[in-house]
Amino acid sequence: MPAVFVAVLFIYPVVTLLARGLTVDAGRLGEVITTGRFQRVMWFTTWQALASTALTAVVAMPMTWAVANRRFGGRGLVRVLVTIPFVLPTVVVAGAFTALVDRFGLDSGAFRLRHTVWIVLLAHVFFNVAVVVRTVGGHWSQLPRAPEEAARVLGAGQWQAFRHATLPRLAPAILSALSIVFLFTFTSFAVVLILGGPRRATIETEIYRWAVTRGDIATAAALSVVQIAAVVALVLANIALTRRLASGTGTLDDRAVACTTGRARAAVATAIGVPGVLLALPVLVLVERSFRSGGNWSVANYSGLRERVRVLPLSAVDAVINSLLFGVVAAAIAMIVGGLGSIVVVHGRRSLSRVLDVALLLPLGTSAVTLGFGILISLDRGILDLRSSWWIVPLTQALIGVPFVVRAVVPVLRAIDPATREAAATLGASPMRVRREIDLRVGGRALVTGTGFAFAISLGEFGATSFVGRDPDHLTVPLAIARLLGTPGELLRGQAMALAVILMVVTAIVVLAGERLQPGAGSVL
């Protein structure tokens, strides 16, 4: 059943999209890729992703060093807080950076940020610092100190010891993290669409504009072929890099040492504080802005959410209800599909489990826009004609949530000693009973955590939903925020910020609760 779910909602749409782009509209593909516009889009997509990745590394590495190497009060808290930006819905981040621009008057003049590439890069850094701090930091903190100490004893300075004894061992983790950041920024959609302005286009926003704004399916399909090829290449590269990572050896000892001198404390404070401001400022400004109305402090932006504004088909409160409903249904579907899928991955026949292992994680590496577009153009026949159905939204969002459930549950199930299952069987538990008494009991928390993540993903999902949730009655909170942000006007902007704050708070609570329930499950992020 999990395989059927993935096949219908993922493989079939993507194959349809590929078939369409390569056969029916094959001529279009040839035309599209030779245009100057396409080449500019590809160039921009690539270099902004490279620049975002490089900038993320520069901002994140000092913080990573501090978290991995120094013991200080609030170290655990820093690790958790740094994750929050990463799990925030993209429209919330777009809203926060819009608020930042408004607050400090950065929409013109020498420090103009509005609709520049700089704001796109900053938002990407904001998102992805967590990827580096968690992936690289996790490795670094378990790296044995002995080789560096040996280098120091042999006469290497602090920098030389880092360069020759630490960096080579850390390199696979850094490469793996940066390749993920590159993938994320390469396929970034909402940030570019909302913050980049009408003139900046990555391949993601380009697919969206051709398909939705201009209704030119053939061109959008041709662009999707290019996007799918690029993403597959990037995912394969990441898998290759991650494999090298797994073969590395680590100790379970924490290598961090206490700060003994004032200088050491100052170094840690700087390494944490400077990026900390970058991460905290947009969020704080967003919250502040949501409580400002007509130049005064007020809750008008929140109370106004009950009334329908002219740019939205429904009131914002209705959008919240829609989102919660979609979220609950999507999370339930993701829980069932991901839970059953995890059991097959862990217990199924070798060949089947390996196929499913990959299949269930595929949606994680695919761009949401490709997914949404593919579902939109493929599920149009017979019983699969779900395009105008209410179910298409939660089903699509569940598909994106399934990998999070699987990645939370599978490691926990794999860690169960097979002898405990055998012990249960010899004590009279039938095979079904063993699943219930051992697998479900032990994996239950991880399942709840993964389902919580799926719920959070569904609440904040924008890329795919902007394709499949086009029915006005199905308006979700992220779509409403994007619509409000895209329309000028003090009142609308204020409401956008209030909605974004609500979405941010709900998402953060769900994710932090999950992280508490099953520490380590958040590493799926």
Add this chain to the structure above:
Amino acid sequence: MSTGDGLAINEVTVRFGDTVAVDSVTLSIATGSICALVGPSGCGKSTLLRAVAGLVTPTSGQIQWQGNDLTAVAVHRRGIGLMFQQHALFSHRDVAANVGFGLRMSGSDRRVIDQRVSELLAMVGLAGFEARSIDTLSGGEAQRVALARTLAPEPALLLLDEPLASLDRARRGELNAELARLLRELGQTAIYVSHDQVEAFAVADQVGVMHAGKLLRVGTPAEVWADPQSEVVARFIGHETIIEVAGCRVAVPAKAVKLMPRGPGLGVGSETKIDVVVRQSVFAGDRFEVQVASADGMTYRCYSDDDVEIGTECLVVIDPAACPRLND
């Protein structure tokens, strides 16, 4: 082949791909008796045990209990208890839930379970441990909880797979004696798998020695010691000296060796009279345990009433009648 009483393992073979883990083993165990299966690690004893439990399906052969074929019966319906090497306790549940698990599976009443759990914990010396979490138990305590959990559903047959393997050496002797006493009191039919022949001999009515998938020798501990039949079995159960006497290989136990001073004219040497040099003499209470070596490097153990100095040249006289013959 006996039918009806106890466990009957009939020409059971277990293959994993090309490797034969258990090779046509036939063994019967009477109700109420304890059989120890010994052999070096990898000899197939644990696999045979798992086949009896139903965790491994034999490639061929039958396993019967009280005359009924078990081959087609699923693990959880066999009513056979298995105590695992590393205990395999459910660490996500407390001690009481672990011990009561089997009773819960059979649908026993909650109060019945609680009472039985308390009785069992008292029996293994862990009264009051009900609410303890598994992670807080010491190795010995975990072993007792595992035993209580296995005994709780009153299995007709109890299988113990190296139950002491995870304990440190010092505790093993003590716990082994306790285990043996408990099993005897309960009149439990059991198979006890171990790679330590001393442990096995202390517990068992009957010992089976396995090697490379085959069951080479079955008998009471005394029978197997007195007549190991093959060199592999002899060596495994502790015969260190094996020599050739009158064209036949024999194991030489210490009591068949007599230490004598090397008088003039006596030092001729023959198959049963051998020139040796004393290597070691250890005081063992009422006597000395002496180890001597012959010129060809063979060592012999023997007893002496008096201490002998290391390096002394002596003679050993071997009594062939007291040496088990090996037919290899």
